[in-house]
Amino acid sequence: MKVQEIRKLIKLVDQSSIEEFVFETEGSKIEMKKNTGVTYSPAPQAVPAQEPVQAAAPAPVQAAPAVPAAEPAVQETAAPEAPQQAASNENLHKITSPMVGTFYQSPSPDADVYVKAGSKVSADTVVCIVEAMKLFNEIEAEVEGEIVEVLVKDGQLVEYGQPLFLVKPQ
Structure with missing residues (x-):
């Protein structure tokens, strides 16, 4: 699961009246509780190739200093494509x-x-x-x-x- 997807989930849960949210996919589990943060724990059957991506993803979500550093990278990759897509998709x-x-x-x-x-x-x-x-x-x-x-x-x-x-x- 990508950091962007996790951020979107957090935002949706935060804006809703949901107190607790659990999401499981491809051998990983994300639990969210309002005012208590995010907990990540890999399932026992996790595929080794997926672990580095999933292990790295929660760090920017939980550690406040890492979030701003991750956002500019996302904006830099999306910005050059936006004008081209806008022109062709008008x-x-x-x-x-x-x-x-x-x-x-x-x-x-x-x-x-x-x-x-x-x-x-x-x-x-x-x-x-x-x-x-x-x-x-x-x-x-x-x-x-x-x-x-x-x-x-x-x-x-x-x-x-x-x-x-x-x-x-x-």
């Missing part, structure tokens, strides 16, 4: 996630994807599924046009309002 419609959950491109692992770059969609075309709390929510295009780009990978955790697809409206 007339494109973004299909965004209506909730936090896991993005799936197909109804089942062995089925074809709902849409891919170049696919024509209508307003009621199902473009993906976002799974939240064991509920599989079909996401519709809500616009007629052509899929230009799929912005997230299958199985990726998505945030509320995160762009999933770019569509060239007709």
